[in-house]
Amino acid sequence: MSVRSIKDVAAAVRGRRHDLGISQVELARRAGVSRKWISEFEAGKSTAEFGLVLRVLDALALSLELRDASSTQDGPSDRGAVDLDLLLNRFRASDAAEAGDE
């Protein structure tokens, strides 16, 4: 499942936690964070530290995969070469205005 915003991770974490039938307290203890953190994170707090998120995912046996956004599955022909130029073009025009979060 693709992670578009932190809410995706949050939902997954909460779901997984429910599947495991463990409480926030238990997860917090396992991951080494505070219960407040778990609570806020599961609510979709995008400012959560990456390291802590990783710890929680680890505690739930969830893992993050890093991949090319363009390649749907595997890179068959010439691994990453096409979309590079494609990206470079988008760098000509500039301006950032992404803010789907919170």
Added chain:
Amino acid sequence: MSVRSIKDVAAAVRGRRHDLGISQVELARRAGVSRKWISEFEAGKSTAEFGLVLRVLDALALSLELRDASSTQDGPSDRGAVDLDLLLNRFRASDAAEAGDE
């Protein structure tokens, strides 16, 4: 590629950025973060905000996938049911001591 620590993401980002031949200033501008942040993040700062990391990955056309840590590839038979009990066992014994990062 599996993300074990933030350094994995950091390395990927830096690599991708080099592939694209863009500077930290450019990436920072595209992602809407400061150059200092890029610099520190690429150095492996694990306290980076998840949201910002997501922004940078997006700017580089990299994406994060969330998946089961146990399922190596696809989950064919009964989706997530085996490892749940397996995980539950690990919750009996407690104590958290994961700290591969910095």
Added chain:
DNA sequence: CTACCATGTAACCGCACGGTGTCAATCACG
């Protein structure tokens, strides 16, 4: 040699992250 760019790093600062502690609401028990 002198620019210029890219990058690391320092100092400074506002602000909010994350931890601790607490309370109320909710639900499931017996």
Added chain:
DNA sequence: CGTGATTGACACCGTGCGGTTACATGGTAG
């Protein structure tokens, strides 16, 4: 009914994140 567990929300606080600015270094042209 009362009791306990779970969770959201609050106040409080110290620390450090992230932004800005500035400087030093190393590489690369010219």
